[in-house]
Amino acid sequence: MSLHLQPVPIATDSNDAESQLVFADGFLVAMLVRLSDDHGDEAGMWFLEAGFGRVDDPSQPKFADLDEAQEWIQRRLDGG
Amino acid sequence: MAGRAVRFHLQTQGGVAMAPVPSHSIDMLIRKLESIARLSDEEKNAIGHLPVTVRPLNAGQDIVREKDRPSQCCLLLEGWACRYQILGEGKRQIFSFHIPGDIPDLQSLHLKVMDHSVCTQSQATVAFIPHEALLELTATFPGIAAILWRDTLVDGAVFREWMTGIGRRTALQAVAHLFCELYVKLEAVGLARDHAYRLPLTQADLGDALGLSNVHVNRVLKELRGKGWITLHGGRLEINDWRELAHLCDFDPTYLHLERRAA
Numbered sequence: 001m002s003l004h005l006q007p008v009p010i011a012t013d014s015n016d017a018e019s020q021l022v023f024a025d026g027f028l029v030a031m032l033v034r035l036s037d038d039h040g041d042e043a044g045m046w047f048l049e050a051g052f053g054r055v056d057d058p059s060q061p062k063f064a065d066l067d068e069a070q071e072w073i074q075r076r077l078d079g080g
Numbered sequence: 081m082a083g084r085a086v087r088f089h090l091q092t093q094g095g096v097a098m099a100p101v102p103s104h105s106i107d108m109l110i111r112k113l114e115s116i117a118r119l120s121d122e123e124k125n126a127i128g129h130l131p132v133t134v135r136p137l138n139a140g141q142d143i144v145r146e147k148d149r150p151s152q153c154c155l156l157l158e159g160w161a162c163r164y165q166i167l168g169e170g171k172r173q174i175f176s177f178h179i180p181g182d183i184p185d186l187q188s189l190h191l192k193v194m195d196h197s198v199c200t201q202s203q204a205t206v207a208f209i210p211h212e213a214l215l216e217l218t219a220t221f222p223g224i225a226a227i228l229w230r231d232t233l234v235d236g237a238v239f240r241e242w243m244t245g246i247g248r249r250t251a252l253q254a255v256a257h258l259f260c261e262l263y264v265k266l267e268a269v270g271l272a273r274d275h276a277y278r279l280p281l282t283q284a285d286l287g288d289a290l291g292l293s294n295v296h297v298n299r300v301l302k303e304l305r306g307k308g309w310i311t312l313h314g315g316r317l318e319i320n321d322w323r324e325l326a327h328l329c330d331f332d333p334t335y336l337h338l339e340r341r342a343a
Contacts, residue, residue, distance in 0.1 A: 060293040
């Protein structure tokens, strides 16, 4: 299963406006948002704004970069 | 969170018995109970003579832990505490915040095993009251037993509001509702006025209480500040526009069942 990212601006009613749609085999599985400078130490991290199906996680993790986020999403999709 | 041994450390230190509490310390309990019911002079006097052991605690210290079988209840005299449970992967759910006058583990009087933990949110002073003394007090004064029962019913009403907040309110409304609730509770025991109070909670605490990520809490606080409805600085919250904030979340303090209502 291969992941595909598509950048898209997002209206979060905050300065967090940069996001990536994450597709797996053409299906939307997650939306990642890059945290703005409003988030202090966590600025620049990628936040799981929404995950669908196996990628859904109420604890909404944050990742240091997109590679880390994709690895996590892939593990979820693989059932890990 | 502090270790399991903490509870025992709280009771004695270096083998030295704790000094008897000055009677004014337990006034906080009287003030709290009078915020939800009327007490006779005789009842107040009896509460004032409860044998208690007072201990100062640091922030983030467990007072009682899940699975413990306490022999005493903890009355908060100063500072804040919360009820919580740790889930898998270190996730935490906070069930309630507690302020001076509250007895967050009152249930241990009748439910022998703790099904959750209680810890301090800030530096705190607590008074431990032996179960035996509370049982004797409630047996001798059925009116006090009824008020403590009333307190647990109000507790249940607050839980219902929190369920609604977690399940059905937007993040903005949930935070606004909590800020309104805390103000009314603090105001009722004389610890807040003019719509301002000390709020010793982190964004993570708010998130763990409301089922929100700290990212959402951060966004919400920024939005509330941006609207000019709140000022949150140095651990102090000022509600600049009570009407707007309360309207946003349909705040109705009926569920707190206070004798005196906040304006």
